[in-house]
Amino acid sequence: MGASLYPRRWNHKGTPVTAESWPTTTPAFQSKYRTISLKNLSVADLPAGWDSKPAPDTTRDAGTYWAKELITAVLSVPSAVIPRERDYILNPTHPDFARIRFASPEPFYFDDRLGRAWVK
Helix, strand or coil, X not given: CHHHHCCECCECCCCCCEXXXXXXXXXXXXXXXXXXXXXXXXXXXXXXXXXXXXXXHHHHHHHHHHHHCCCCCEEEEECCCCCCXXXXXXXXXXXXXXXXXXXXXXXXXXXXXXXXXXXC
């Protein structure tokens, strides 16, 4: 519920949501969502500038509407950082939210070569 304290790209202050990204691309994770209500948005569904920084009110409005209207438990959206990747916005107030199960966290390490790519 901490996200409800601060507006982010997909919610206004006061709207509880949470998000998942990198590990959610695994087939095991996606198969768990098959029985959970999910809405999928593509880049074409979003207004121009949806990925700008700071996040525009248009995405906050869309995410807040989705959450408050209890449209689905999961909103799948393009990543603002890597649009080919997906972010999954989870609605803890949706009735299907209790059916979501999370795997144990796994350590993630950045490869040193990624840092060198930005140094010239």
